[in-house]
Amino acid sequence: MAGTNTATTTAAVMAEILELDAEVLGTYLSELTTWLGELSDREPVRIVDLGSGTGTGAIALARRFPRAEVSAVDVSPQMLHRLSVKASGPGLADRVRGVQADLDQGRPALPTSDLVWAAAVLHHLADPDRVLSHVFDALRPGxxxxxxxxxxxxxFLPEDIEVGRPGLEARVHDAFKGAPDAGWTDHLVRAGFTPEAERPFVIDLPAPLPDATARYAQACLRKLRSHLDGQLPAEDLAALDAVTDDEGPHGVLRRDDLTVRTTRTTWVGRRP
Ligand SMILES: C[S@@+](CC[C@H](N)C(=O)[O-])C[C@H]1O[C@@H](n2cnc3c(N)ncnc32)[C@H](O)[C@@H]1O
Structure with a gap:
């Protein structure tokens, strides 16, 4: 039972980050879906969102392409429940459908599609190439x-905050950094796709930002903190705890000078 509770808590934390992410990074999502419309040879009417989470992509796509039906596939019932609540409003309820499936197991039945979207999910999968070849089969030519x-x-943080040594956030990121990612073009080619485009989206939002930013910063920094025991000097860990504290004087929830700096890259492949 303890394992189930831990999984539920982990899903709840991830769901909160995803929802804040969508709230804070709305402009980037809008740019990305507009660009996909420009790359499409005709308006997408059948879309699949793989690893949909709480539905950020599925809902943004349903809004961008108002004739589209979107199948949102995720392994997590908690994520799909949040998605169904968000998609229950007018114009979406009959067009966004959650599908529970584990992409690491078998081949979920996907409709023949115009567009398959996979955001922040392929790196979670045991064999992304197998899933990409399944995506290839599900897409129509073009x-x-x-x-x-x-x-x-x-x-999020200024270089020199009041707690700990300057450069805390840079050291946190250095300690967390995994192996460099070689990108997805080779994977697309192996699955049979023609690589169509690769585009970095540089996100650099200056202060002052909406209130959700502080909660987003806190959730992201707490997630990083959960991986860093023993990876940073005790002074940095203590400073990070102070920065992510709900009540303390140094917590991000009290700051109005947070910024958001990040980069996301999108690779687009076309089925010949
Ligand atoms: C980091 S979240 C990204 C969610 C969403 N695409 C977004 O950008 O907001 C990764 C999602 O992939 C889902 N996921 C991870 N492994 C999966 C699998 N084997 N099959 C289906 N979904 C999976 C998780 O449940 C989670 O919702």
Whole structure:
């Protein structure tokens, strides 16, 4: 039972980050969906969002393409529940459908599609190439797959904050950094796609930002903190705890000078 509770808590934390992410980064999402419309050979009417989470992509796509039906595939019932609540409003309820499936197991039944969107999910999968070949089969000739990944976790803090040594956030990111990502073009080619475009989206939002930014910063920094025991000097960990504290004087929730700096890259492939 403890395992189930931990999984539920992890999903709840991730869901909160995804929803704040959508709230804070709305402009970037709008740019990305507009660009996909420009790359499409005709208006997409069948769309699949793989690893949809709480529905950020599915809902943005349903709004961008008002004739489209969107299938949002995710392994997590909690994510799909949030998606169904968000998509329950007028104009969306009959067009956005959650599909629970584990992409690491078998081949979920996907409709023949014009566009498959996979944001921040392929790196979670055991065998992304197998899933991409399944996506290839699900797309009509001329259809697009759009893979988006975050180049690095967003940064929020000024260089010199009142707690700890200057440069805390840079050291946190250095300690967290995984292996460099070689990108997705080769994966697309292996699955049979013609690489169509690769576009970095540089996100650099200056202060002052909406209130959700502080909660987003806190959630992201807490997520990083959960991986960093033993990876940083105790002084930095203590400073990070102070920065992510709900009540303390140094917590991000009290700051009005937060910015958001991050980069996401989208790779687009076309089925010949
Ligand atoms: C980082 S979230 C990204 C969510 C969403 N695409 C977004 O950008 O907001 C990754 C999502 O992939 C889902 N996921 C991870 N492994 C999966 C699998 N094997 N099959 C289906 N979904 C999976 C998770 O449940 C989670 O919702």
């Amino acid at each position: 259809g697009l797959v759009a893979i988006t990944e975050m180049d690095f976790f967003p940064r």
